[in-house]
Amino acid sequence: MRQLINRYKLLQSLIIAFFACLTASTQAQDTAKVNRLPDSAYVEKFDDWFVIKPSIINTAEALVAKTGNFNIVLQPNTSEILRTYFSYQFISFYFDYLPRSAVTNHDNDEKGRTKLFTIGTNINTKHWFADLNYSHTKGYYIENTKDFRPNWREGDPYIQIPDLHVTSYDAAIGYNTNSKLSLPASVSQTERQLKSAGAFLPKAIFRYYIVDDRTPASSSNEKSKNLQALLGAGYQYTLVLKKSVYLVGQFTPAFGYIHTRVQQGQSGANRFTQKGPIYQWDGRFGFGYNGERFFAGTYINAISAKYSQGLTSAENQNVNLFFQVFVGFRIKAPKFISSTYHKFF
Amino acid sequence: MRRLMLTICLLLLSAVICQAQINNDSTFVPKKRFGRAATELFIVQLLPWTFDKYVTKAEWAKLDLKSIGNNLNPKNWEWDDNSFKTNQFGHPYHGNLYYSTFRTNGYSFWQSVPAAFAGSFIWETAAETNKFAPNDFINTSLGGITLGEMTYRVSRKIVNNRARGAKRQIQEVFGLLVNPLNGVNRILNGEWGKVHGVVDTNHKLTAFLNVGSRHFNIKTYQQNLRGREEIYLRLRLLYGEKFEETSAPFDHFSAVIELGSGDSTYVNNLQVSGALHTWPMDREEENSRHLYTITMNYDFIKNNAFQYGGQSFTFKLLSNWNPDAKVRFTSEIGSGIIALGAVPDKYLFYGEGRNYDYCAGINVVAGGTMIINNWFETELNYRGSRFQTINGNPSSYILNTLSADLRGYFKKRFSLAAGIGQYTLNGFFKGFDNVAEVYPFARFSVGYKL
Numbered sequence: 001m002r003q004l005i006n007r008y009k010l011l012q013s014l015i016i017a018f019f020a021c022l023t024a025s026t027q028a029q030d031t032a033k034v035n036r037l038p039d040s041a042y043v044e045k046f047d048d049w050f051v052i053k054p055s056i057i058n059t060a061e062a063l064v065a066k067t068g069n070f071n072i073v074l075q076p077n078t079s080e081i082l083r084t085y086f087s088y089q090f091i092s093f094y095f096d097y098l099p100r101s102a103v104t105n106h107d108n109d110e111k112g113r114t115k116l117f118t119i120g121t122n123i124n125t126k127h128w129f130a131d132l133n134y135s136h137t138k139g140y141y142i143e144n145t146k147d148f149r150p151n152w153r154e155g156d157p158y159i160q161i162p163d164l165h166v167t168s169y170d171a172a173i174g175y176n177t178n179s180k181l182s183l184p185a186s187v188s189q190t191e192r193q194l195k196s197a198g199a200f201l202p203k204a205i206f207r208y209y210i211v212d213d214r215t216p217a218s219s220s221n222e223k224s225k226n227l228q229a230l231l232g233a234g235y236q237y238t239l240v241l242k243k244s245v246y247l248v249g250q251f252t253p254a255f256g257y258i259h260t261r262v263q264q265g266q267s268g269a270n271r272f273t274q275k276g277p278i279y280q281w282d283g284r285f286g287f288g289y290n291g292e293r294f295f296a297g298t299y300i301n302a303i304s305a306k307y308s309q310g311l312t313s314a315e316n317q318n319v320n321l322f323f324q325v326f327v328g329f330r331i332k333a334p335k336f337i338s339s340t341y342h343k344f345f
Numbered sequence: 346m347r348r349l350m351l352t353i354c355l356l357l358l359s360a361v362i363c364q365a366q367i368n369n370d371s372t373f374v375p376k377k378r379f380g381r382a383a384t385e386l387f388i389v390q391l392l393p394w395t396f397d398k399y400v401t402k403a404e405w406a407k408l409d410l411k412s413i414g415n416n417l418n419p420k421n422w423e424w425d426d427n428s429f430k431t432n433q434f435g436h437p438y439h440g441n442l443y444y445s446t447f448r449t450n451g452y453s454f455w456q457s458v459p460a461a462f463a464g465s466f467i468w469e470t471a472a473e474t475n476k477f478a479p480n481d482f483i484n485t486s487l488g489g490i491t492l493g494e495m496t497y498r499v500s501r502k503i504v505n506n507r508a509r510g511a512k513r514q515i516q517e518v519f520g521l522l523v524n525p526l527n528g529v530n531r532i533l534n535g536e537w538g539k540v541h542g543v544v545d546t547n548h549k550l551t552a553f554l555n556v557g558s559r560h561f562n563i564k565t566y567q568q569n570l571r572g573r574e575e576i577y578l579r580l581r582l583l584y585g586e587k588f589e590e591t592s593a594p595f596d597h598f599s600a601v602i603e604l605g606s607g608d609s610t611y612v613n614n615l616q617v618s619g620a621l622h623t624w625p626m627d628r629e630e631e632n633s634r635h636l637y638t639i640t641m642n643y644d645f646i647k648n649n650a651f652q653y654g655g656q657s658f659t660f661k662l663l664s665n666w667n668p669d670a671k672v673r674f675t676s677e678i679g680s681g682i683i684a685l686g687a688v689p690d691k692y693l694f695y696g697e698g699r700n701y702d703y704c705a706g707i708n709v710v711a712g713g714t715m716i717i718n719n720w721f722e723t724e725l726n727y728r729g730s731r732f733q734t735i736n737g738n739p740s741s742y743i744l745n746t747l748s749a750d751l752r753g754y755f756k757k758r759f760s761l762a763a764g765i766g767q768y769t770l771n772g773f774f775k776g777f778d779n780v781a782e783v784y785p786f787a788r789f790s791v792g793y794k795l
Contacts, residue, residue, distance in 0.1 A: 310566075
């Protein structure tokens with residue numbers, strides 16, 4: 001837990017330091033001199049090219065619950081996730097796959113088996129952007145097993161909860177206030193950032209997720225349905241070092257409210273609702289190469305949300321800190337896709 | 346507070362004494378007077394110190410070189426234990442005097458900023474034997490700048506240089522009460538009561554005075570307390586044009602001053618937000634206008650249920666969607682940093698009454714208004730803040746503020762207003778149970794546009 005928090009604090013510090021260093025150069029986008037340049041001087045579009053981007057992500061979302069001195073950190077056993085993006089024009093789709101081999105996701109005995117299904121889409125127009133995501137994760141282990149079993153040693157099996165299901169529906173819609181900053185250049189690679197630019201990115205974030213412990217023959221089953229709505233106001237800056245080499249930093253704080261309905265017991269006899277404020281931040285820091293036909297890069301991404309369980313002293317934290325390594329290429333879009341697209345847009 | 350009141354009284358007295366000796370300045374072009382500004386900065390420090398040393402015989406006013414040397418060493422600095430009112434209102438008010446010494450002597454906003462910092466630093470190191478308090482330095486400096494520029498501009502709007510007679514004298518007195526240094530320097534400059542110059546029409550000041558009833562409730566896990574109804578008075582000031590590009594700080598600001606009959610303090614709310622720089626967003630639209638702005642903010646909230654104080658800076662996107670339509674919409678969204686916030690901590694109480702943690706943090710703000718034909722107005726405001734405690738119990742906080750107001754105007758100047766809202770505070774502690782509390786409020790009032 002401490003390690004997880006330290007890691008995400010480090011990332012938060014890194015992102016803030018990145019923006020602090022860029023404060024001076026950030027001004028450039030707002031100066032009259034730079035604004036005279038057309039958007040095309042900043043962004044190169046790869047309109048009729050189909051983009052395929054496989055990437056490796058090293059973990060999925062952890063759930064942390066804390067009540068007084070009682071602390072539980074639930075982690076899915078997803079050390080390596082293959083996320084593949086298919087992008088064309090303004091839209092991008094992706095899905096996750098958990099590769100199991102001698103070197104990937106091979107510690108089921110220790111941490112249990114996790115099943116993961118994720119699909120999502122990103123839409124990026126000149127100003128508007130939207131993200132939609134659905135994921136279902138089954139099977140978690142308790143990272144801080146030692147707190148519950150003092151005799152536990154490194155290498156021993158963790159406490160596993162194979163029937164814990166987390167289903168999440170995520171949506172975000174936002175506005176890119178500076179058309180000189182290309183969000184696709186760093187997300188779907190359907191464009192390329194030619195000159196450094198930054199933008200203020202206000203967005204609305206919605207999430208509905210269900211945490212359902214379906215452990216058979218357990219008297220303490222709990223199911224919670226959580227609906228959260230937040231407003232975020234963040235900033236992204238892409239620093240182009242050379243024509244195809246860039247650094248990207250993004251940080252968005254977001255605040256809002258969360259409404260939770262809880263059912264406890266096997267028959268769900270004990271039901272109650274909780275509501276309260278929630279704080280979330282998401283950030284990304286990384287570098288990449290974005291050539292004509294080939295691109296690659298590595299990002300460190302984080303999303304962390306924190307809230308109280310209603311008016312109680314219990315708190316929850318959802319933390320998703322992951323490294324992403326990607327390599328992709330562009331191929332000429334098949335004619336039928338191109339012609340169909342141009343019929344509609 | 347006593348120190349401040351004394352400063353004001355002595356300044357008023359000295360102003361009257363000095364009146365006979367002034368030279369008339371017929372040009373009235375702001376002239377930089379460094380010597381006078383520096384002297385006034387010295388005097389606004391000397392007056393309260395002298396009072397405390399020789400009248401109240403305060404221990405902390407017995408200075409010696411050793412205490413000054415100690416205070417200059419950052420290793421000896423210590424966050425102080427003063428009450429919320431002293432630290433979050435008293436010190437910023439005093440900083441406003443420091444700032445005003447230069448601002449009212451011909452210096453610009455940015456040129457006067459060092460005076461607030463310097464005045465605060467001198468007081469903390471050389472005017473008291475108490476250890477240098479970083480919270481005082483920050484609150485006095487930043488709060489002083491915000492309050493100082495606001496009061497400077499308001500006081501200059503109150504006085505119409507073309508007015509005459511009793512009306513003019515009343516304006517001068519009010520102007521002096523709002524910004525004492527401005528009043529004193531008007532006397533010294535020979536501007537007091539003199540018909541000169543032209544009426545300042547550059548920036549419009551609109552003031553709304555509301556009187557009504559309000560109550561605050563407290564909701565916790567254990568209890569749901571309903572507060573009693575109390576009479577309150579609210580003054581809302583809108584200065585300048587919010588949707589105009591400007592690089593002059595505080596060409597636009599908004600301020601809310603709320604006084605009430607609660608049991609904690611008479612001043613329940615003093616919030617000022619001034620634009621430091623406003624520039625257009627790079628987007629052409631026929632009917633709407635979008636601008637970026639960076640604001641400097643001062644917050645003092647203290648009522649029967651809740652208290653919060655802070656100094657912050659916010660970057661916002663302002664949108665005026667249809668300025669010429671009968672039904673108009675405006676919106677704003679942004680985020681910022683809280684340089685220093687005082688957040689209530691139920692597990693802390695020591696010294697003079699320190700019951701709050703000092704925190705730094707970030708926030709997100711959003712708001713919107715809808716105005717129908719200038720007769721009906723509705724306003725929604727939201728602010729979410731995340732704090733990490735710097736001094737106090739090891740903790741962090743999430744504070745959400747949500748409010749909605751409705752106003753109906755009739756007979757041009759009169760209005761009826763109703764508002765509801767809530768503060769929601771979640772405190773996450775190490776060593777204590779977490780705290781989750783909601784403070785809902787409601788208010789109803791009759792308003793008059795001044």
